[in-house]
Amino acid sequence: MVSAVLDSGYRDRKRRAAMLWMASGLAVAAVLLSLAVGPTGLSFNALPRALAAAFGATDDPEALRERLVLVDIRLARTLLGGFVGAALAVAGATMQAMFRNPLADPGLIGVSSGAAFAAVATIALGQGVLGFWTQWFGIFALPLAAFLGGLVTTLCLVALASRNGQLTVGVLLLAGVAIAALAGSGSGVIAYISDDRQLRDLTLWQMGSLSGASWQKVTAVVPFAALLVILTSRLARPLNGLLLGESEAFHLGIDVERAKRLAIAATAIAVGASVAVAGVIGFVGLVVPHLVRLIAGPDNRIVLPLSAILGASLVLVADVVSRMAVRPAELPIGIVMAIIGAPIFLHLLLRRGGGVS
Amino acid sequence: MIETSMTRRFSAYTQAALLLFCAMFICGSQSATAQDAGATKTVPLPIVSIGGDVTEIIYALGKADAIVAVDTTSVYPPDALKTKKNVGYMRALSTEGVLSTGGMTIVASDRAGPPEVVAALKGASITFHEIKENNSPEGIAEKIKTVGQLVGKSEEADAMAARVSAAFSRLATVRASVAKKKKVLFVLAVQDGRVTVGGRNTSADAILALAGAENAAAGVDGFKPVTDEQLVEFAPEAVVVMKRPGLKSDPVEDTRNLQGLGASPAVAGKAVFGMDGQYVLGFGPRAADAATALLVAIYPDLAPLVKAEKP
Numbered sequence: 001m002v003s004a005v006l007d008s009g010y011r012d013r014k015r016r017a018a019m020l021w022m023a024s025g026l027a028v029a030a031v032l033l034s035l036a037v038g039p040t041g042l043s044f045n046a047l048p049r050a051l052a053a054a055f056g057a058t059d060d061p062e063a064l065r066e067r068l069v070l071v072d073i074r075l076a077r078t079l080l081g082g083f084v085g086a087a088l089a090v091a092g093a094t095m096q097a098m099f100r101n102p103l104a105d106p107g108l109i110g111v112s113s114g115a116a117f118a119a120v121a122t123i124a125l126g127q128g129v130l131g132f133w134t135q136w137f138g139i140f141a142l143p144l145a146a147f148l149g150g151l152v153t154t155l156c157l158v159a160l161a162s163r164n165g166q167l168t169v170g171v172l173l174l175a176g177v178a179i180a181a182l183a184g185s186g187s188g189v190i191a192y193i194s195d196d197r198q199l200r201d202l203t204l205w206q207m208g209s210l211s212g213a214s215w216q217k218v219t220a221v222v223p224f225a226a227l228l229v230i231l232t233s234r235l236a237r238p239l240n241g242l243l244l245g246e247s248e249a250f251h252l253g254i255d256v257e258r259a260k261r262l263a264i265a266a267t268a269i270a271v272g273a274s275v276a277v278a279g280v281i282g283f284v285g286l287v288v289p290h291l292v293r294l295i296a297g298p299d300n301r302i303v304l305p306l307s308a309i310l311g312a313s314l315v316l317v318a319d320v321v322s323r324m325a326v327r328p329a330e331l332p333i334g335i336v337m338a339i340i341g342a343p344i345f346l347h348l349l350l351r352r353g354g355g356v357s
Numbered sequence: 358m359i360e361t362s363m364t365r366r367f368s369a370y371t372q373a374a375l376l377l378f379c380a381m382f383i384c385g386s387q388s389a390t391a392q393d394a395g396a397t398k399t400v401p402l403p404i405v406s407i408g409g410d411v412t413e414i415i416y417a418l419g420k421a422d423a424i425v426a427v428d429t430t431s432v433y434p435p436d437a438l439k440t441k442k443n444v445g446y447m448r449a450l451s452t453e454g455v456l457s458t459g460g461m462t463i464v465a466s467d468r469a470g471p472p473e474v475v476a477a478l479k480g481a482s483i484t485f486h487e488i489k490e491n492n493s494p495e496g497i498a499e500k501i502k503t504v505g506q507l508v509g510k511s512e513e514a515d516a517m518a519a520r521v522s523a524a525f526s527r528l529a530t531v532r533a534s535v536a537k538k539k540k541v542l543f544v545l546a547v548q549d550g551r552v553t554v555g556g557r558n559t560s561a562d563a564i565l566a567l568a569g570a571e572n573a574a575a576g577v578d579g580f581k582p583v584t585d586e587q588l589v590e591f592a593p594e595a596v597v598v599m600k601r602p603g604l605k606s607d608p609v610e611d612t613r614n615l616q617g618l619g620a621s622p623a624v625a626g627k628a629v630f631g632m633d634g635q636y637v638l639g640f641g642p643r644a645a646d647a648a649t650a651l652l653v654a655i656y657p658d659l660a661p662l663v664k665a666e667k668p
Contacts (some may be wrong), residue, residue: 038453038457039451039453039456039457040453040456040457041457052520061482065456065481065482066483068456068477068480068481069453070455072477072480073452073453073456073477074453096553099481114463138472138646139472139473139476192581193578193579194579195558195559195579195580196579196580197448197468200446200448201448203447204446204448209449209471211449211450211451211452211471211473211474212471212472212473212474213473214473214476214477217473269476323451323453323454326445326452327447327454328426328442328443328444328445328451328455328456328458329429329443329444329445329449329451330445330449330450332449350509
């Protein structure tokens with residue numbers, strides 16, 4: 001068991017490579033689908049003219065429109081959707097490994113609830129008490145507040161669960177539940193004092209949407225994507241050790257405290273940035289890593305990258321549904337994801353009895 | 358708490374991340390300057406009309422044919438949502454969705470959103486006009502004139518705005534003869550014995566003021582559910598209940614049966630009445646008529662005066 005998880009032979013490596021290639025193929029298909037399908041009905045045949053417009057070679061209004069749809073709207077949306085899906089799935093996989101619980105969800109360490117509280121406060125109080133914040137950051141007041149809210153909540157949680165520089169996972173879990181409840185009640189209070197329009201705004205925000213995608217947001221998430229790739233590549237081995245238990249991991253020579261903190265940092269950044277740009281999208285973090293472990297086993301060296309690729313694909317497909325289902329209006333992607341995710345999850349649960357491997 | 362090297366490294370990671378994120382956002386927000394299209398020329402057709410008041414004005418000006426799509430708040434006239442494409446709720450628009458309707462111009466209430474989508478639409482090669490939300494009599498007249506200019510019906514719009522202003526000033530005359538303001542409760546909805554009332558800072562409060570009434574729920578901020586005990590405390594002299602088409606139960610009957618209103622002067626004096634929600638709270642071309650109708654319902658003895666004022 002130990003050798004199987006911590007080291008793998010030639011056959012395993014070949015199998016892993018094959019799985020990664022297949023998943024990548026799927027992701028490429030999802031990206032192409034997301035670029036080709038939209039309510040305007042424009043597709044790749046408009047691509048040459050759109051590209052010409054993008055590089056300033058033409059100012060034909062029709063070409064400008066094609067550029068707007070294909071490059072500014074769909075490409076930005078696809079990149080952002082891919083990031084959000086990958087980040088949420090990796091965060092879920094990380095949390096499930098750290099808590100050694102297949103039901104662990106990135107929300108457990110308080111990022112989502114903290115982010116939601118900050119976002120709800122910005123929506124409801126942005127024209128009143130928090131007017132200065134809206135004035136300073138304009139269109140970015142909400143995403144920035146959500147990101148900071150998530151991060152601050154996680155830092156509080158880490159401080160609460162630390163004893164003599166040691167992070168107790170059990171305390172972390174329970175304190176996380178308590179803090180989520182606290183943030184939830186804060187959101188409730190704000191929802192109560194907000195007016196009809198704000199109420200509707202905040203309900204919609206909590207259902208998630210990639211509709212606000214723009215190149216500015218894409219640029220804003222690039223550093224986080226880079227950071228996540230670095231963090232997760234260092235996390236795979238320590239997380240494998242943690243699967244066996246903390247003391248076992250320690251005796252295997254793994255710096256357990258470091259691993260736990262890295263895992264929390266990665267999750268906070270991934271979820272914080274995702275929630276900031278797309279609102280709350282559930283089920284990706286829960287379902288995708290689960291699915292991946294079913295296919296590929298518990299080794300995090302394959303679970304993490306595979307989760308990222310499949311998470312991105314799933315969000316992109318869900319986003320295509322979200323923009324096409326009720327066009328020209330849009331169905332919030334959180335709803336689509338729950339409709340797709342909940343049955344898959346139930347199926348897994350009933351078939352496998354909910355085990356890790 | 359002893360700070361280990363790990364805690365330091367952890368906070369270094371997050372600090373770096375935070376700085377980057379802030380920097381990105383500040384750069385972004387500087388380049389995102391909203392442009393305001395204040396042109397007064399006729400706009401290219403067809404139009405995507407976003408906002409119930411905007412749609413109502415365009416329909417009232419007889420330019421319904423110019424509209425290709427509306428949002429879900431455009432409930433009056435009912436024809437709008439039945440025959441036009443529906444781009445969804447006006448605070449949750451989708452850029453490509455709006456573009457796919459083939460509309461050449463967007464006439465939108467300044468409440469439209471989300472801001473990113475509005476910014477993207479403003480940057481698109483179609484015309485975007487923002488109509489300021491203003492529920493005062495002057496604001497409504499201004500709204501009608503602006504929309505009229507956009508759809509090339511300036512004269513009709515000016516005439517309509519003048520009619521609306523005249524109706525409002527007639528209303529003001531009648532209102533001046535209200536001897537003692539009645540305390541009126543505005544009921545937005547009754548659900549399973551739980552009642553939601555319109556407090557201060559709401560469109561309900563604005564229309565009650567126009568109708569010469571005192572808001573019984575002025576102590577409440579916004580539209581809020583209140584308890585039976587609170588209803589006793591309000592002791593309204595009249596209650597106006599919002600109705601909407603297609604409702605199975607009668608909200609007026611439900612309101613009359615509320616325990617908290619049992620002893621109120623309103624129920625005793627049979628002064629509980631219903632009015633259409635979009636009519637009363639729409640603040641479009643029909644706002645003056647709605648406020649007048651509300652005033653007559655609250656002060657039935659002033660009806661002859663209203664009739665006498667009619668041109």
